[in-house]
Amino acid sequence: MLKNAREPMDAAEKSVRTNYYGTKHVTEALLPLLRSSSDGRIVNVSSNYGLLKHIGSEEVRRELNDIGSLTEERLDEMLDKFLGDFEAGELEAHRWPTKFSAYKVAKAAMNAYSRILARRHPALRVNCAHPGFVNTDMSMGSGVLTPEEGARNVVKVALLPDGGPTGVYFANGEEASFL
Template identity: 70%
Template sequence: MEGDVPSTENARVAVVTGGNKGIGLEVCRQLAGNGATVFLTARDEARGVAAVEKLRDLGLSDVLFHQLDITDAPSIARLAEFLKTRFGKLDILVNNAAVGAVEYVQDPVSSSTSSDQKFSGMDELQRLQWMFQNVRETCDSANEGVQTNYYGTKHVIQALLPLLKASPDGRIINVSSGFGLLRLFNNEELKQELNDVEKLTEERLDEVLAVFLRDFEAGAVEARGWPIYCSAYKVAKAAMNAYSRILARRHPELRVNCAHPGYIKTDITMNSGPLTAEEGASNVVKVALLLEGGPTGTYFALGQEAPFV
């Protein structure tokens, strides 16, 4: 699959992490539909190849698979080397791969078929409350959430940054969440610090995440003013939002933005969201395809510019 690469003389080259299902798969479909050569990446090769075949059956021949586990350094390095050798650049990176940072009381996949009926008549708040009641937060899940959703994404960005800088119009789109907004923090000092992008550093973000995990283990999340309910997911997304702004300041030649797709019916939400993956992906792709010279260091909610707080 990797060897059968179409000509990209005029096409933009895009990488989508976590592309074999849900929002990621839809982002691949929509980017390819807009003329990009898309590398759909996934941890599991069989699932990734099957997803590419699904898109090719729709007539999208410029979608290819490359294995990528964002928590595995050699896997990231292989992708970077492949892209460097084949293209020497990368135009669009959509960081979509993520975990829920919780343990699910029931299998989110098995509940998908009856979800429309289950959530009929529920408003968004009621759906969220249902989800909170059906997940457990553990030290293992919190650590996995921080390692995957923040550090995994960051390591992919760092590895592919030289290729993005080699593009005449490199773009990084970090799929974010309303759960990453700073208004969910009850520690005012920390909230202000995470919003002060002129002073904030990567090293300080490392310290903040280490303190969070220590507080989580000590059962002090609420007492220390961290977000409650799915707290590790919220903290990791807030940290990635902050890192995106640091990157945007450091690399003004790139477009580095965060895109909240909406509350989507997907595995991470146990299919409780009111929006479809197609609708969520369109909010991400809109940011990926902004006009050249558009905003950078910006948070987009449902395709519109919005505050990080």
Template identity: 65%
Template structure:
């Protein structure tokens, strides 16, 4: 299958993490529909291969699978070796793989039909309240949330950076969230520090994330002014937004942006969202396919540039 896939210099090469379902699958579909050769990655080989088989049908024949666990250094190295050998570059990297940072009280996958019946007539805030009531924050889940949503994504970026730089128009799209906007932080000093793009450093982000975990373990999240409810997810996404801005300044040759896909019906929301994965995916794909010479270091929401705050 992979041998038939074009890797000519004129064909753009995209890598999508967490591509086997939900928003990631739709991003793969929409990029491929725009003539991009897509490397769909997922932790589970069987699910990833099945996702590629679903996509490679009428009109789309240039999606291939490679295994990737973004929290596993050897898995990341394996993907890099494959991309170097097969393509020699990456034109678009979409970091979509994520973990909710909470444990759901309804089991691993809640029936989406049942949840839709239960959520019928609820607005966004009511749905978020329902989601919160059906979740619990634990230290282990919070720690895993930071390791996946911030450090896992960061390690993928660091490993693929040389391949993005080998592109004539390298694009890095980090799937973020309005939960990562700084308005959720209640301590003004934290807000200001995370928004100070001229002075914030990777080392300081590490310190802040360590501080958050210690406060979480001590039950001091509220007292210290961290975000309430889904706090680990919010903190990790805010840190990734800050890191994206650091990278955009450091690498002006690339286009590095964050995008909020909206409140989407996926496993990570127990299917409580208002948008379909196709709608969420279209917001991400639009940023990946911005015209050449566009903005970098920006946050996008509803197809337009928005605020990190």
């Protein structure tokens, strides 16, 4: 798994497109339907790699955690900056993660986007859920949870009671910090 820790540029772009923009585009397409529901829920599958502690830049961490001020436009700018730094070989200089970097940054951006959505649509329940370290192809068979156990952790968040938390990160089915 560690031999894949430093990805090439095309893989970094694909990771950001999939893990952030893919989630965002599907969510935006479904928002009208979700808003018309009396109990709309969005649970974005996250990762402990998306926690802010994996980003070395205090400025970037602070900005991603300042949900009162952060905008989608600013998230796009930050991802463009990350990809530019990635392409220029400047990850370390700008204190971005250097291993699994695109995945970590995309998941951190997706977590922030989820919090922005929760603020913008208070009638919806918008949360992030890290299923745990699941034994899948993505973990190259090294995960400790079965796919069913990981899915159970995500479904638990989707089935939170009416009026439950929104804009929250859950790890292994329990509320946790974005940091």
